[in-house]
């Protein structure tokens with residue numbers, strides 16, 4: 570079950586994978602920025618920190634992944650030309666994080682936990698050895714295989730590994746603090762303030778506006794998204810329910 574992190578690092582580099590990715594909402598991302606690293610849902614909860622509700626929360630608890638940190642080996646928005654369902658803020662992290670000190674146990678899922686069933690066993694959910702993973706993994710195509718750091722109780726540090734934060738532009742305007750404002754501009758400002766006021770140093774980390782292909786579906790998807798969901802995805806806690 571446990572995958573050797575050095576083997577995984579070497580393999581990803583051989584496949585041309587230089588970065589891993591984690592997508593989330595803006596509100597939860599600000600919690601990560603203030604903590605100096607990615608946190609599992611369980612760790613955020615235990616520490617009384619803020620995170621937006623995800624539709625996968627119930628499944629995460631049922632299948633014992635509530636304390637795990639998830640990483641993708643691809644930018645799923647760019648791979649599928651659609652929004653990332655976990656949120657519009659994408660942390661782009663050097664694959665070298667797999668060699669970081671005190672890395673929790675690394676597992677690789679065979680599929681997304683939201684598709685798991687209670688009849689299945691752990692062997693159905695996770696690769697049992699690294700060779701089995703290598704046989705099915707296709708760089709730039711595989712997305713079901715998620716790297717998970719099991720049972721984490723502290724942040725997975727950004728320092729030295731977080732290279733860039735990519736932010737979607739939903740091309741929407743909403744009433745924010747009694748004025749009609751561009752959601753992207755507001756979201757960018759919140760993220761930037763969060764980084765500037767954090768106890769951690771993000772001077773070398775840029776926030777980049779996502780650049781999509783003209784045929785990307787994200788624009789249509791964001792236009793069709795309910796205002797309350799846009800608020801949850803792009804605004805900080807205090808503004809999520811404000812109108």
Ligand SMILES: [Zn+2]
Nearest residue numbers: 781785786787
């Ligand atoms: Zn797009």
